[in-house]
Every structure is written in structure tokens, then in C-alpha cells.
Amino acid sequence: MTAEAAQRWGSTLDSVVVYEQGAVCRRLARGSVPSDGRVRVTGLPRSLDPGSLRARVLGAPGVRVSEARVEVEAEPLGTSAPDELQHKVEQLRDEYAAAQRRREHLLSLIEEVRALHPVPPARKRDDPHRRTPVDAWLELADFVDERLTGLHTRLVEAEEALRRIQHELDIAADRLARASTDAPSAHVETTVSAFVIVDLSGAGDVSAHPDAEVELELEYGVPGAVWVPAYRLTHRQGDLGGRLVLRASVAQRTGEDWTDVSIALATADLRRGTELPKLRSIRIGRRQLASSPSGWREPPAGLADLFAGYDAAGPRPATTTAVPVAAPSWPVPPPPPLSPAPQAYGAPTGAFPVPGSAGGAFPEAFTGAMPAAAQPVQAPDRRRSGGQTFAAPAPMAPAPPGGAAPPPPPPAPAAGPPQPSGAELDYAGLVLYGPDEPGGRRGRLFPGSPFDPVAAEYRRRAESVSALRLPGHSVRPRESAGSFDHRFDPAARADIPSDGTWHTITVGEIPVGLHTEYLCLPSLETTVYATLVLSNATDQALLAGPVEVTVDDDFLLTTALPTVAPGGVCQIGLGPAEGVQVTRRTNLHESTSGLRNNTTVLDHRVHVELANRLSAPITLEVRERVPVTSEPDVRIVERADWTTPEDGPGSDRRTPGTRVWRVDLPVGGTAVLDGGYEIRIPAGKALIGGNRRS
Incomplete structure (x- = not known):
């Protein structure tokens, strides 16, 4: 065709x-x-x-x-129609090499001039000492100094030109590497x-x-396309909602520019196997031979005689130097009999059977031709004559040196008609091998296509985008999606060139619930931290990735958003809230009680003062801690209106001894929290010299 x-x-x-x-x-x-x-x-x-x-x-x-x-x-x-970027890079490389040679030549001249020094003539044994004129020494020094000054000036200019050309070469090479691959060679x-x-x-x-x-x-x-999610979160204080915009950073080097295309994003593995297994029926009764598939015939007899004239013409002239390999003295057997190659003349007219596994990898035996000397000994061919099946005799291998017995012949194949695989019935994927192939392949059709080094190089270059450095806080979608796959469809079309760099597109807005909470742990530090509680109200998971947080039209920070399942809740830290002030004071009073004063009482008092200097009312959560004991005789009595934290995002319910105050503070409002606890330790449980107060 x-x-x-x-x-x-x-x-x-x-x-x-x-x-x-x-x-x-x-x-x-x-x-x-x-x-x-x-x-x-x-x-x-x-x-x-x-x-x-x-x-x-x-x-x-x-x-x-x-x-x-x-x-x-x-x-x-x-x-x-030359490639301008490639031509410019080659031109700059030639200029860089010439500038480097000029610099090396100047360095060699400087070394030669620097090595100039006066050499007195050889003096015979009877000759008296001769004085060297001072003017000659000075003239030589002036000459060397003048030449070195000029050479160093030229060297500075050459090094400056070399740096300039190297800078231009780096820029041109970077542009060539980032250029779109959707261009001819x-x-x-x-x-x-x-x-x-x-x-x-x-x-x-x-x-x-x-x-x-x-x-x-x-x-x-x-191949050669990757993406990672990114988000932009906009929130106003006092509102119960916000805008979460899903964006995606996409990089591709597929060899074609995506111009004005509809781009969808999926977390699935494109190369995951999806073929269903075949469940064969179990038959009870006499054994029945499998019928030959339609559209397939065995090779005709006398196929080797087709190349008798080609072989009689002698070997072809060698175009390249190759190491001669001794050919075996026995005839090369035909290919394996269990999967003979279908022939073009055996296919019915107008029939195009669908292969069993389209696009699948072919067996290794059919991926290429091996030299005659490297061909393994294959099983004998089966031929049918008069409705009977018999096996052709296997060729005899030459006896190894030393008189050792030859290896046993391979076992005879099982009786029955051959069973070609689905790849052998894919007529569009069959390749007719020429007369230079080994005797078992010449003039016959085999699955697979010859190796295309150009296409392999294109695919290797395309797959290089998988090694790109991810943006900050980014996570691969397959890692964050877990056991489920999701697909996101942007509302607008986009343009992504084939340059192998990250390009950001907007996918769409995701409805989420937002409210701000303030948290403080005054026993550790009196700084108040603001957090955004985000709830996913969609039926798709929010994948992990970077999120840019904007509150009241002011950009705050870029942080990492964890994976949030549908209906899930997570917290996003916004950093310290400087407008909320917290002061904490403690007091410890030690006493004894009991009939014989045999119980030590440690009374801890906690006093916390709160002040809201923000422009909006807030709800502040103050967390304290109470000692926990495993001794039944040691009792801890709490005297405060705090509560145990409930389950939620970022909760400390799993940490024993955590207590929480939740206080609503209006604009400019203050509040005072008083609490405490008593630790009652029997005299027999006291530690003498121990730090039981901490």
C-alpha cells in the first residue's frame, strides 16, 4: 500500500x-x-x-x-526550513571552541615570554670572567614587561569574550531544551x-x-505527560464558606502541542492491565481435538525452494566490517510447531480477525531475528499428510570433541492441530521476513514489527518528564488517591506546549465548608494560632497538594493540603494570630491532710486571661493538661469547668489528661479563666527528694 x-x-x-x-x-x-x-x-x-x-x-x-x-x-x-534554535546552538558551540583555542594560545605565549631570561655564553677553562652590561639586562626586562602587558590585555579580552559566548550558549541550549518538540527535524x-x-x-x-x-x-x-493538583483557597473572616479553586500543574513532552483542547485529569494508571481471564469449560467424555481457527493455514510444502535462486547467487557484498561467525553444518530447523506463522495466502478475503490482546507485548521469540549461529535448536515441525499427523525428524547435532554423546533430541510435540495465539491472528501486525533471515523465518510471517530506533528515542525523550522536579508541597496523584481513582474535567479548553515544563491550568471551583478556629496551649507558649477547618462537601476526594490561602483579600501563605475524603474534614494552619493575647499564671500550695497528716496535698491553681484585639468576634479554644496517674492510691481532683476534647480534626482526645476551654470573645472583649487540680499522695507513695511538683 x-x-x-x-x-x-x-x-x-x-x-x-x-x-x-x-x-x-x-x-x-x-x-x-x-x-x-x-x-x-x-x-x-x-x-x-x-x-x-x-x-x-x-x-x-x-x-x-x-x-x-x-x-x-x-x-x-x-x-x-532549518531548525533555527539548533543552528544557533551549533554556531555558538563553534564560536566557543574558537574562543577557547584563542585563550589557550595566549596562555602559551605568556608562558613563553615569561620564560625569557639572560643566558651567559659558555666559558672555557682559561677564559677570565666577563661582565654583562647592565643596559642589556634592563632592555631584556623592558621587552618582557612590554610583551607581557600586551598579552595580558589580550588575555583579559579573550576571557571576557569566552564568558560572553558561554553565557549565550547556555541561554540557547536552555531554549532548545525547553522548546516544543512538535517540530520536524x-x-x-x-x-x-x-x-x-x-x-x-x-x-x-x-x-x-x-x-x-x-x-x-x-x-x-x-507517554510523556504528568500532572499534580494544586489549590487556591479564598476566605473571609466571619463567613461559613469560601472558594476552593482546583488547579493542575501539567507537563508534557509528547511531541505535539495541545492547542485549544479539552483536558481531563485522572488518577488511574494508564498501563494497568484490564484484560479479563478466560474461563474455559470442563468437558466430561472422550477427548476431542481442538479445531483449527478460521482464517489460518499451515505453511505449504517446498517453501524453502522459493529462495533457491537467491542462495545460488552467492553472498551479498558486505557493507560493514563484521566478525565472521561459523554457520552450523546441519540445516536450520523451522520455527516452533505449536505456534506456526499464519500466511497471507491463508487468510480469507475480507476477513480481519480481531486479535486477542490488541497492543499487548508479543513473545520474545518473535521480536527480532537472531543470527544463524545463535539460533537455538527448535522443536521439529509437524506436517499433515492424508489426514494423519507426523513429526519430521529432528536434525542431528555434530558430536562435540572428545567423543562425548550428543544431547538427547527434544521431545515430540503433543498430538493435535496447532493452536496459534491471538497475536498470530492479527494480520495487520504480522511482518514478512526477507531472505537474509535464518532458514526458519525467511519468507514467513511472524507477529511483531522490526525495532524502530527512532520511535524508541522519541518515547524515551517523552518519558523524561516523569523525572521532573515536583512543585513545592506537591504529591503524585497516584500516591494521594489511595485505593480509588478520580477524574476531574475542566470547564474550559487549554493550551499546553510540548516543552517538558510545568504549566498551570484551572480545573474548576469546589464547594467546601470553611470556618476559622483559634487555638492556644498556654502551658507551652502563649501564642494563639489560627486554623481553617475545611470540610469536603463533594462526592470526590480532594487530593493532596499545595494550597495558596488568601484571607480577606490578603495572601497569607502556601501550605500543604492533605487528602480529604468525600465528607471529610481537615485543618489548615494559618500561623499566629497577633491580635489575640493570652496570659497564664500558676500557683502551687502544698499541705497535708488526714487524721495523722499522712496525705500530701498539692494544690495547683491556673489563671488565664484572654483579650481579643481583632476586628471580628472569635471562638478561642484553650487547652490545658492535667496529670495522669496509674497508682490507685494517688488521687487527682479537678476544680475547673473545662471539658474533655471531642473527636475532630487535630483533636487531642487520644492524649490523656487534655482539657479544653472554649470561649466566645467579642470584638475588644476579654475573659478570665480559673481552674486547677489537687494531687493527693499518701505518705507511703511520696518520693523523698523527688520532683513530684512538675
Whole structure:
């Protein structure tokens, strides 16, 4: 099938669903279907996952897609369309190398001039000592000084030019790394398209009008897309609600720019297996041989004679230097008999069986060709003649040196017809191997496609976004979602280029309940802390992530929001509230009681003063602590109106001995809290010299 044999349709990216890693893209194409139904839809990215292409017809009952596969075309670009960023980086690298060579040359000259010094001539034994003229010494020193001054000036200029070029090179390289990958190479333009066959036999209206347009939907998966949630919380003091805006930081390097597309966000794992197991029936009775699948035939006899002329022509001229490998002296056996390769001539006309696992990985034995000398000894082939099944004799391996016995032949295969797998029935995914392949593969169809290093490099580059550094307080959605998966659909379309950097989009507003609480632990410190109590009123969980808190139109801080289940409640700390003042004083009085003064009484008095200097009334929660004893003879008697804290977000109910005062303070109001407790210790339980008062 050539590129001109099918009608070309352009496509538009309509929507994208971004998962924890990877995305599923949806493209729409519209056009008139030709009489043969063969259409080529262009615009697909080079990094799409093999086997993930799905196609269907929208809005045309009876019209269906009978076949869809991915095809790649490449053609050289003209010199009029170079990659400017890449060209600039290469140019700056050449300039940097030239500047570095100039600097090294100047350094070598400086070392040569610095090494100049006067050398007296060789004196014979009978010659008297000769005096060196002082003027010669001074002239040499002036010459060296003048040359060094000029060379150092040029060196400073060269180093400055080297730093400037290096700075420009760093900027250009950073722009090239951050540039969108939705651009052709500087030399070759690759076009990835979907070859689709549309069946119009079941559509009466469409087939009667050849000019009628049909809309196709293409769906495919791509790696190289990640997202993390983020929030913006707006609250006004005194209100019982607020605005929580869900945002998302999305990064993608899929090779295509997402321009004006509808983006959905999901926490599911895109590569999680979803295939159901097959439950086979249990039969009681005589054994029945499995029937051969429809659309499959065994290879014909004499297939090896097809390449007799090719082998007689001799070996092909070698284009590269290779290490010669000795070929075995025995004939190479055919491939394994339990899964023979289906042949193109064995498929019925117009039949396209659906593979059992579309997009799944093929067995390793079919992923590529091995050299003849590296081929393992395979099981003998089964052939049928006259309704009977027999096994061809296995080739005899040469005896190893030393006269040792050869290894035993492999066991004969089980009786019955071969059972090809679902991958072997996927005719669109079969590859015809050429005459240079080993004898068991040449001229036969096997599942899988040859390794494409270009596509592998595109996918490797796309998957590099998974190593991006997360924004502050961000958590991977798969980690915070727990055992459940959620999907969030933004209300507006967005633009995200394929540059591998974080881009923030707005998902929507989430209704939440908010109220402010104030908390103080004066026994530790007298600072009052403000907290926002947030309740999730939706049927979806709030994922963990950073939240920007704004109170009364003033930005306060950016903190971490934990995962909040539907109907759950959490606390967000806002920091100290400087407008609320707390003062605490304590008093301890020690005495004895009892008939013989055999009980020590430690009377602790607590006095707390509160003052509200804020512009709104508040509810302040003051927490104190009471000693806890495990001795039955030691009693603790409380004398205060405090209570035990209730269950709630951030509560200290699990901490024994915690007591709480809840006081409503109006604007400018004050309050005084008095409490205390007595510790009654029998004389036999007292610690002499111990610190029992703390």
C-alpha cells in the first residue's frame, strides 16, 4: 500500500485525558469516503504507543471501521526550513571552541615570554670572567614587561569574550531544551498517519451519496505527560464558606502541542492491565481435538525452494566490517510447531480477525531475528499428510570433541492441530521476513514489527518528564488517591506546549465548608494560632497538594493540603494570630491532710486571661493538661469547668489528661479563666527528694 493509494484526511486534536503518567488523545477527522473505503488520517505524533490506536465512525449508523493501523512516512526537508534554535546552538558551540583555542594560545605565549631570561655564553677553562652590561639586562626586562602587558590585555579580552559566548550558549541550549518538540527535524520530516478502512456496506444513505462526509474519531495513547493538583483557597473572616479553586500543574513532552483542547485529569494508571481471564469449560467424555481457527493455514510444502535462486547467487557484498561467525553444518530447523506463522495466502478475503490482546507485548521469540549461529535448536515441525499427523525428524547435532554423546533430541510435540495465539491472528501486525533471515523465518510471517530506533528515542525523550522536579508541597496523584481513582474535567479548553515544563491550568471551583478556629496551649507558649477547618462537601476526594490561602483579600501563605475524603474534614494552619493575647499564671500550695497528716496535698491553681484585639468576634479554644496517674492510691481532683476534647480534626482526645476551654470573645472583649487540680499522695507513695511538683 503506497501513500498515494489512500485518500488523505487532516485531523484536529480535540481532547486529552492525562493520567498519572501518560495520556490518551482523541482526534477528529472529517471527509468524503472513497469507493474503496481507504483513508489515511495524518497528524499523529511520533511517540504514540504501538498498538493503542482505536478508530470509530461518529454520527453514521451502519458505518464501521474494519481496519486501522499506524504507518510512518519520512521525507527529506529542503534547505529553506532549518531548525533555527539548533543552528544557533551549533554556531555558538563553534564560536566557543574558537574562543577557547584563542585563550589557550595566549596562555602559551605568556608562558613563553615569561620564560625569557639572560643566558651567559659558555666559558672555557682559561677564559677570565666577563661582565654583562647592565643596559642589556634592563632592555631584556623592558621587552618582557612590554610583551607581557600586551598579552595580558589580550588575555583579559579573550576571557571576557569566552564568558560572553558561554553565557549565550547556555541561554540557547536552555531554549532548545525547553522548546516544543512538535517540530520536524532539521533534515527529515516524519509523518505518522493512521491507515483506516471504512466499511460502507451497512449504511444506505451514506453509500448512496458518494459526496457525503463522515466523521472519524481516532484515539491513541502517548507517554510523556504528568500532572499534580494544586489549590487556591479564598476566605473571609466571619463567613461559613469560601472558594476552593482546583488547579493542575501539567507537563508534557509528547511531541505535539495541545492547542485549544479539552483536558481531563485522572488518577488511574494508564498501563494497568484490564484484560479479563478466560474461563474455559470442563468437558466430561472422550477427548476431542481442538479445531483449527478460521482464517489460518499451515505453511505449504517446498517453501524453502522459493529462495533457491537467491542462495545460488552467492553472498551479498558486505557493507560493514563484521566478525565472521561459523554457520552450523546441519540445516536450520523451522520455527516452533505449536505456534506456526499464519500466511497471507491463508487468510480469507475480507476477513480481519480481531486479535486477542490488541497492543499487548508479543513473545520474545518473535521480536527480532537472531543470527544463524545463535539460533537455538527448535522443536521439529509437524506436517499433515492424508489426514494423519507426523513429526519430521529432528536434525542431528555434530558430536562435540572428545567423543562425548550428543544431547538427547527434544521431545515430540503433543498430538493435535496447532493452536496459534491471538497475536498470530492479527494480520495487520504480522511482518514478512526477507531472505537474509535464518532458514526458519525467511519468507514467513511472524507477529511483531522490526525495532524502530527512532520511535524508541522519541518515547524515551517523552518519558523524561516523569523525572521532573515536583512543585513545592506537591504529591503524585497516584500516591494521594489511595485505593480509588478520580477524574476531574475542566470547564474550559487549554493550551499546553510540548516543552517538558510545568504549566498551570484551572480545573474548576469546589464547594467546601470553611470556618476559622483559634487555638492556644498556654502551658507551652502563649501564642494563639489560627486554623481553617475545611470540610469536603463533594462526592470526590480532594487530593493532596499545595494550597495558596488568601484571607480577606490578603495572601497569607502556601501550605500543604492533605487528602480529604468525600465528607471529610481537615485543618489548615494559618500561623499566629497577633491580635489575640493570652496570659497564664500558676500557683502551687502544698499541705497535708488526714487524721495523722499522712496525705500530701498539692494544690495547683491556673489563671488565664484572654483579650481579643481583632476586628471580628472569635471562638478561642484553650487547652490545658492535667496529670495522669496509674497508682490507685494517688488521687487527682479537678476544680475547673473545662471539658474533655471531642473527636475532630487535630483533636487531642487520644492524649490523656487534655482539657479544653472554649470561649466566645467579642470584638475588644476579654475573659478570665480559673481552674486547677489537687494531687493527693499518701505518705507511703511520696518520693523523698523527688520532683513530684512538675
